[in-house]
Amino acid sequence: xxxxACNEFLNRLDQWMEGExxxxxRAHFRNCPRCRALVGDLETIQHTxxxxxxxxxxxxxxxxxxxxQLLEEGLIRIGRRGWAHVLAxxxxxxxxxxxxxxxxxxxxxxxxxIGIAVSAPAGQHANEAQWIKGTESSTQPLSAQLETAExxxxxxxxxxxxxxxxxxxxxxxxxxNYIALCEKSVHEDPENExxxxxxxxxxQQKADLLAQMSERGDDGQ
Amino acid sequence: MRTQPTLPAPRHWRNGxxxxxxxxxxxxxxxxxxxxxxxxxxxAHPVVTIHNPNGTVTVRAWTKSEVMxxxxxxxxxxxxxxxxxxxxxxxxxxxxxxxxxxxxxxTDVEISVPExxxxxxxxxxxxxxxxxxxxxxxxxxxxxxxxxxxAAGYLTVKTVGGSFQCVRCAGRLEVSSISGNFRLIxxxxxxxxxxxxxxxxxxxxxxxxxxxxxxxxxxGVIEVRFSPGDSFDLSATSLKGKVHNEAKLDPPSHHHFLxxxxxxxxxxxxxxxxxxxxxxFDGTINVLKRN
Numbered sequence: 001x002x003x004x005a006c007n008e009f010l011n012r013l014d015q016w017m018e019g020e021x022x023x024x025x026r027a028h029f030r031n032c033p034r035c036r037a038l039v040g041d042l043e044t045i046q047h048t049x050x051x052x053x054x055x056x057x058x059x060x061x062x063x064x065x066x067x068x069q070l071l072e073e074g075l076i077r078i079g080r081r082g083w084a085h086v087l088a089x090x091x092x093x094x095x096x097x098x099x100x101x102x103x104x105x106x107x108x109x110x111x112x113x114i115g116i117a118v119s120a121p122a123g124q125h126a127n128e129a130q131w132i133k134g135t136e137s138s139t140q141p142l143s144a145q146l147e148t149a150e151x152x153x154x155x156x157x158x159x160x161x162x163x164x165x166x167x168x169x170x171x172x173x174x175x176x177n178y179i180a181l182c183e184k185s186v187h188e189d190p191e192n193e194x195x196x197x198x199x200x201x202x203x204q205q206k207a208d209l210l211a212q213m214s215e216r217g218d219d220g221q
Numbered sequence: 222m223r224t225q226p227t228l229p230a231p232r233h234w235r236n237g238x239x240x241x242x243x244x245x246x247x248x249x250x251x252x253x254x255x256x257x258x259x260x261x262x263x264x265a266h267p268v269v270t271i272h273n274p275n276g277t278v279t280v281r282a283w284t285k286s287e288v289m290x291x292x293x294x295x296x297x298x299x300x301x302x303x304x305x306x307x308x309x310x311x312x313x314x315x316x317x318x319x320x321x322x323x324x325x326x327x328t329d330v331e332i333s334v335p336e337x338x339x340x341x342x343x344x345x346x347x348x349x350x351x352x353x354x355x356x357x358x359x360x361x362x363x364x365x366x367x368x369x370x371x372a373a374g375y376l377t378v379k380t381v382g383g384s385f386q387c388v389r390c391a392g393r394l395e396v397s398s399i400s401g402n403f404r405l406i407x408x409x410x411x412x413x414x415x416x417x418x419x420x421x422x423x424x425x426x427x428x429x430x431x432x433x434x435x436x437x438x439x440x441g442v443i444e445v446r447f448s449p450g451d452s453f454d455l456s457a458t459s460l461k462g463k464v465h466n467e468a469k470l471d472p473p474s475h476h477h478f479l480x481x482x483x484x485x486x487x488x489x490x491x492x493x494x495x496x497x498x499x500x501x502f503d504g505t506i507n508v509l510k511r512n
Contacts, residue, residue, distance in 0.1 A: 160316075161275055161323040164345045167364035167382040171399040178418055178439050182502070185460070194460050194483060198439065198502045205399060205418065209381065212363070 009035050017042060135186055135196060142203050146210070153213045160216075168213055175209060178202045257292040261305045266356065267338050268309040274345040275299075276314070276328040282336035282353035295327040339374075348383075366401075384420070402441075410434075417441070425511065428453045428495040439502045446511040447490065454493035458485040461503035467510045 009016075009028045016025060016039065029035055150172070157165065182199035189195060269288055271278055276295075283289075288310045292301040298321040302313045314328045327347070334340070339356040342349055345363040352370040359377045360367050366384040369376065373391040385396050386404040394410045396403060398417040405413065408426030411433075415422055418439040425446040428434070434453075436443050440462075447453070447468055454473070457464045460483035470488025486508075499506050 161326075161346055163323070164274075164363045167346075171381045174400055174419055192460075194458070195502075198460070202418075202439075209399065212381065 006032060006035060010038075013039075013042075017046065135190060139183070139199065139203070146203065146206055149207075149210050149214075153210045157213055157216060164216075168209070168216075172206070172209055172213075175202060175206045179206065255294045255297070257290070257294070257301050257303075259290045259303050261288045261290075261303070261310045262286065263288055263305075263310065263335065263338075264308050265335070265337060266308070267335060268341070269312070269332065269334055269338050270309070270341040271312045271330065271332065272343045273312070273314045273328055273330050273347070274343070275323060275326045276330065276344075276347040278342055278344050278347070278349045279329075279331045280340060280342070280349075280351040280354060281331075281333055282338070282355070283333045284335075285333070286335055287333075288335075288338070289333040291331040293329045293331075296321075296325040298325040299328050301328060301330075428497065430494040432495045433498070434495065435498045437500045438504050440504045441501075442505050442507060443499050443501055444507045444509060445497065445499065446509055448511050450491070451495075452491035452493060453495040453497045454489050455497045455499075455508065456485075456487050457497075457499040457506045457508060458483055459501040459504060459506050460484075462501050462505045464506045464508075466508040468508050 005028050009025055009032070012020075012022075012025055015021075016029075021029075029039065157168070179199065179202040182195060182202050185192065185195035186199050263286060265286075267288060269280075271280075290301075290303050290310075290312055292312075292314070294301065294314075298317050300315055300317050302311075302315065304311045304313075312330065312332070314326075314330070316326050329347075334354060336353060336355050338354055340351065340354060340358045340360070342351075342358070342360045343362070344360075344365045346365050348365050349360055349362060349367045350370075351358065351360075351368070351372060353372075355373040357374040357376070358369070358372060361379045362383045363381045364383055365380070367378050367380060367386070369378075369387045369390055371389045372387070375392060376387075376390060376394045376396075378385055378394075378396040380398040380401045382400045383398065384402045384404075385398065386406070387394065387396075387408060388406045389409070390405070391409045393412040394405070394408070395412075395414045396416075398420055400419045401417055402420040403415050403417060403422045405415065405422075405424045405426055408424070409429065410426070411429050411431070413424070413426075413433070414435045415424075416435075416437045419441055420438060421441040422436045422438055422443045423446075424434065424436060424444070428447070428451045430452070434445075436445070449469075455466075455468065455470060457466070462484070464484045464486045466486055468488070468490050470486075470490055473487045473489060486506075499508075
């Protein structure tokens with residue numbers, strides 16, 4: 001894959017995203033996994049943002065990401081019926097039955113997924129103030145939700161095995177420290193998208209960990 | 222067919238066997254005071270799920286078309302339930318009483334499975350060891366370490382603080398942790414994604430053509446070992462840490478979004494057939510020659 005071809009493709013990315021797809025660009029797209037991955041990411045962001053802006057309803061991709069996370073966390077399981085039914089049932093019927101910390105974990109995952117989608121960098125020319133505002137508006141609710149979930153989770157956590165409980169607490173402290181350092185980096189350099197990615201990663205890790213702890217509080221194992 | 226030989230407490234196992242003879246048509250159970258042995262006939266590609274929160278889980282492949290479960294309990298305060306449902310065998314250890322001390326609940330489980338078995342393992346503390354199993358595998362632990370040897374298939378491993386080691390693994394590997402260290406030795410995988418926050422990551426394996434290797438941590442050391450004949454495209458970025466490289470890389474032939482932040486290294490070794498992506502927040506990245 002020559003440098004010119006990729007550069008050329010990236011130079012025409014705007015047109016590509018608007019549906020203008022000449023033969024050479026399509027040929028390059030077929031043969032270049034990196035450019036395909038980039039376009040895939042941009043399409044995801046585009047679709048998700050459109051859905052959020054117009055309908056205030058996450059796109060199927062967001063639901064798919066949420067569903068994958070819920071499956072991974074064991075909060076839902078695939079049955080013979082489609083996942084949409086399972087998820088709908090889970091949301092509709094068990095909302096009142098599921099313990100609050102478990103719900104909080106799932107809710108956080110959803111929030112983070114949506115938060116990442118809406119706060120993705122819109123362009124390289126955004127100014128610092130916009131970056132700060134954008135980052136704060138997406139992270140403050142997450143941070144508050146995580147604090148609430150942490151309180152609920154810690155209070156409901158049953159100590160079956162002190163080794164396991166100590167490990168959970170120790171790793172929660174590690175993730176909290178990770179979040180604090182990433183927040184500091186983002187605050188010092190608001191346009192640093194790498195630091196912001198690490199911050200969202202850290203929030204995601206905390207949500208995952210709290211969900212795991214919630215399950216232990218729920219089933220005692 | 223469904224069998225459910227359960228051993229709630231050693232005093233009752235004989236009664237259990239008397240009640241369940243019809244259900245044991247394709248399985249056999251024998252037990253001593255703290256040891257349970259069970260056999261389950263299975264077909265090709267069986268699924269084996271193991272939930273053993275406290276104690277070690279050891280899984281080995283053998284040539285028989287059956288699953289053998291050997292459970293060694295610390296006390297009779299813990300029950301071992303093993304159940305076959307079609308071509309799936311579920312093994313669960315659970316406390317008999319809620320007041321049991323953690324050390325009384327320890328159970329070490331050894332399982333022999335056909336090599337094409339699919340495994341789903343959950344273990345909180347203790348350890349997980351799997352060798353020579355070629356089916357897909359999902360392992361989740363809290364503090365327990367996970368050691369895989371000669372595994373293949375789609376391998377997903379998630380720990381909170383447990384370490385992970387994979388020797389001669391193939392297939393697709395996805396591993397994540399918060400503070401666990403990872404060692405990937407003589408790996409022959411076409412896709413590796415390894416992410417830990419504060420743990421170290423060592424990759425000393427083969428770089429297969431068209432394969433992707435993504436190693437990421439927050440702090441700690443990422444170390445990748447290579448031979449001069451290896452062929453890969455390298456991208457190594459540490460936002461606040463250092464990047465050390467011993468590979469004689471050609472300038473990147475492919476467009477990269479050069480980061481404006483941190484220390485980054487991009488380049489190609491030989492024809493760049495594999496893709497190696499290393500990233501850290503404030504950890505050190507070492508790309509070193511293999512000894």
